[in-house]
Amino acid sequence: xxxxxxxxxxxxxxxxxxxxxxxxxxxxNFKLLTDxxxxxxxxxxxxxxxxxxxxxxxxxxxxFLKNKFDFVVMAGFFKILDKETIETNTFINIxxxxxxxxxxxNAIEYAYVNNDxxxxxxxxxxxxxxxxxxxxxxxxxxxxxxxxxxxxEKEIHKLEHYYYPRIIEKLLGLNVLVVGGGAREHxxxxxxxxxxxxxxxxLADCNDGFSSLGNKIEYTDYKNLALQAQKRNISLVxxxxxxxxxxxxxxxxxxxxxxxxxxxxxxxxxxxxxxxxKKIMAKYSIKTAPYKKITSINKIDKYLSYFKNPIIKxxxxxxxxxxxxxxxxxxxxxxxxxxxxxxxGISSKTTLIEERLYGEEISLFSFWDGESLLHFPLCRDxxxxxxxENTGGLASICPxxxxxxxxxxxxxxxxxxxxxxxxxxxKTPFIVYSGLIIARDxxxxxxxxxxxxxxxxxxxxxxxxxxxxxxxxxxxxxxxSSIQLKEGKKPITTIVMTSKGYPNEIKKGVEIKNIVxxxxxxxxxxxxxxxxxxxxxxxxxxxxxxxxxxxxxIYKTLNDIEFNxxxxxxxxx
Ligand code: AMP
Ligand code: GLY
Numbered sequence: 001x002x003x004x005x006x007x008x009x010x011x012x013x014x015x016x017x018x019x020x021x022x023x024x025x026x027x028x029n030f031k032l033l034t035d036x037x038x039x040x041x042x043x044x045x046x047x048x049x050x051x052x053x054x055x056x057x058x059x060x061x062x063x064f065l066k067n068k069f070d071f072v073v074m075a076g077f078f079k080i081l082d083k084e085t086i087e088t089n090t091f092i093n094i095x096x097x098x099x100x101x102x103x104x105x106n107a108i109e110y111a112y113v114n115n116d117x118x119x120x121x122x123x124x125x126x127x128x129x130x131x132x133x134x135x136x137x138x139x140x141x142x143x144x145x146x147x148x149x150x151x152x153e154k155e156i157h158k159l160e161h162y163y164y165p166r167i168i169e170k171l172l173g174l175n176v177l178v179v180g181g182g183a184r185e186h187x188x189x190x191x192x193x194x195x196x197x198x199x200x201x202x203l204a205d206c207n208d209g210f211s212s213l214g215n216k217i218e219y220t221d222y223k224n225l226a227l228q229a230q231k232r233n234i235s236l237v238x239x240x241x242x243x244x245x246x247x248x249x250x251x252x253x254x255x256x257x258x259x260x261x262x263x264x265x266x267x268x269x270x271x272x273x274x275x276x277x278k279k280i281m282a283k284y285s286i287k288t289a290p291y292k293k294i295t296s297i298n299k300i301d302k303y304l305s306y307f308k309n310p311i312i313k314x315x316x317x318x319x320x321x322x323x324x325x326x327x328x329x330x331x332x333x334x335x336x337x338x339x340x341x342x343x344x345g346i347s348s349k350t351t352l353i354e355e356r357l358y359g360e361e362i363s364l365f366s367f368w369d370g371e372s373l374l375h376f377p378l379c380r381d382x383x384x385x386x387x388x389e390n391t392g393g394l395a396s397i398c399p400x401x402x403x404x405x406x407x408x409x410x411x412x413x414x415x416x417x418x419x420x421x422x423x424x425x426x427k428t429p430f431i432v433y434s435g436l437i438i439a440r441d442x443x444x445x446x447x448x449x450x451x452x453x454x455x456x457x458x459x460x461x462x463x464x465x466x467x468x469x470x471x472x473x474x475x476x477x478x479x480x481s482s483i484q485l486k487e488g489k490k491p492i493t494t495i496v497m498t499s500k501g502y503p504n505e506i507k508k509g510v511e512i513k514n515i516v517x518x519x520x521x522x523x524x525x526x527x528x529x530x531x532x533x534x535x536x537x538x539x540x541x542x543x544x545x546x547x548x549x550x551x552x553x554i555y556k557t558l559n560d561i562e563f564n565x566x567x568x569x570x571x572x573x
Contacts, residue, residue, distance in 0.1 A: 002029065004073060005067075005089075006031070006033070006072075007072060007075065008033075008034055010039050010041065012044045014075035015032060015045070017160070021166075022165065024257070032052035033052070033054075033055065033060070034053075035077070037054045061084070064081075064088040064089060070172065071089075071090050074126060075094065090125065092168070093126040093133070095121065097110075098119060098122060099122040100131075100132075104130055107119075108153050111143065120139050120141045121138065121160055136171070137163065137482060141155055163479070169235055172199075175200045178202070178203050178238045178240065179203075179205060179240060180204075180239065183457075183526060183544065184455070184457040185240035186526055187523075189210055193213050202234060203215070208526075208536075210525075210526055217232075235259060237249075238260070241451060242268070242271050242451055245263060245268040246269075250428060262428070267450070270432075271447075271448055271451075286416050287443065287445065288445045289354045289446070290354070294353055300336055301333075304329065304353060307355050309327065311325045311354050311356045312353055314343075314347045314351055316345075316348070318347050318348065319392070320392035322348065357439040359439035361380065361381065361435065361437050362378045363436070364410075364414075365433055366414075369475045369479065373414075376485070377460070377487060379453070379459055380397050381393045381456050382569055391498075391502060392454065392503070392541075395455065396493070397492065398456065398460045398491065409443045413436070430450050431450065433450065435447040456494075458492075459493060462492045471483055488549070490549035493551050494554075495571070496569070497542075497558055497561065497567070499567070500566075506565070509537045512538055512563040513562040513563070514561055516560065518548075518557045522554065538565060546558055
């Protein structure tokens with residue numbers, strides 16, 4: 001149980017917002033302390049069935065010398081507390097300005113009469129001085145010149161009521177659930193585990209290679225998963241892969257008011273329907289390869305003739321195998337027949353024929369919190385194997401540097417993307433993964449995904465030095481603008497160890513031995529393994545990946561792993 005005391009002298013609208021926000025939490029005890037027996041906040045406390053006490057100045061001091069809380073939250077409390085009192089507990093305060101501007105009373109009014117173009121709110125640790133102490137969080141508010149003072153006050157209070165509970169939640173320590181079982185989810189779980197903001201980590205659908213990082217949750221369906229998350233006071237669900245998104249996990253979590261990062265089922269079509277993505281790109285003049293939709297075998301010859309170098313692409317999700325690239329037109333035709341006959345079920349019954357673009361590919365990950373977009377350093381994914389077949393990804397590097405001109409083109413693309421998200425009124429936070437190609441002296445979008453990439457995540461999450469739980473959480477509460485990215489000093493590489501034959505037929509259940517990272521800056525992340533009778537066995541095409549800032553350490557680690565089906569890509573050093 002966590003104990004929070006709220007201090008309020010008057011109206012108590014922040015008090016009410018906090019209590020209501022945490023109403024489903026069974027692990028927090030709230031109490032109200034007021035210094036004003038006529039305060040309206042007492043009425044609110046009675047209505048919300050929250051225990052309250054009313055004390056005078058001397059009694060307050062005595063009270064704090066005797067009582068200890070996890071946090072003391074000041075919500076419109078007008079008594080100044082002395083140093084001795086303040087040092088008994090951790091006090092937090094909220095103030096309606098961007099401190100250090102306008103300390104003390106009437107902060108909103110000052111911003112208004114001074115015709116400021118912006119103001120905001122500040123949440124900070126309190127000390128014995130008024131509105132001082134270390135700043136925890138600030139949110140800016142642009143002031144519309146047409147607003148009345150009343151309107152500005154209303155907008156400020158809206159921000160307070162939204163952010164104060166959410167920042168308190170973060171300070172209390174977060175229970176987090178990571179959903180998914182690949183190496184991407186392994187690195188996400190590992191980074192969250194290392195965060196100081198974490199209370200308890202939960203895992204759903206993890207693989208045996210990282211199950212020891214958290215408490216496993218077994219579930220029957222998404223509703224059941226949401227209910228279990230609620231029971232465990234989970235504040236944030238981080239979803240790794242596209243299937244959950246396309247199948248509506250976010251919609252269900254939203255229904256239960258559980259925060260997550262991912263589009264709802266409708267906007268997940270950006271990844272799960274190539275046609276949807278093409279249409280939205282056309283609407284915002286985002287450059288992409290010309291295409292034609294095909295559903296009937298009779299049209300194959302006619303449609304293929306429209307393209308110089310055609311490729312084919314299943315409209316729906318196909319586990320990263322939905323693109324067929326071949327310069328040999330007869331094998332392309334043969335494959336197109338398989339696609340249209342349902343090689344990937346409904347996903348390929350509608351297929352796109354598309355012009356092939358030639359150039360360097362880059363992956364751009366951008367976090368969208370519903371208001372602002374945070375772009376991460378570029379990554380590269382190496383998708384093609386030695387036979388030229390497309391795979392889910394065999395290696396990755398982060399960061400990738402671009403020349404000046406290409407970077408300018410990228411900036412234009414970023415502006416278009418922002419416009420798209422704003423105009424389409426996308427309110428759910430999610431990760432935009434732009435699969436880009438530098439072709440014809442420009443930037444083209446090959447594909448959109450709505451999640452982190454695998455194996456890009458392994459490199460990106462190790463390159464960026466921020467607290468990743470903070471990045472995910474702040475994204476989930478529309479507070480990304482407070483994140484400053486801290487880049488690492490050296491580029492990071494990830495190499496995937498696959499089973500022979502991947503992306504086609506592979507042998508499962510083959511024992512793997514001697515999985516030992518060469519040193520502590522070499523990381524191993526598991527994708528498809530199971531542990532059976534104490535043995536580690538392969539269980540899929542991509543088995544594990546090795547990440548480091550030193551390529552030779554990666555290759556030494558891979559080399560020492562004993563696995564009869566072992567294959568991996570060699571990148572130039
Ligand atoms: P997608 O299924 O759209 O996610 O595409 C997966 C991969 O297929 C991309 O990362 C590219 O390597 C390749 N690809 C897709 N579209 C094209 C294209 N028009 N030209 C060249 N390669 C493509
Ligand atoms: N690396 C490709 C993907 O995650 O889709």
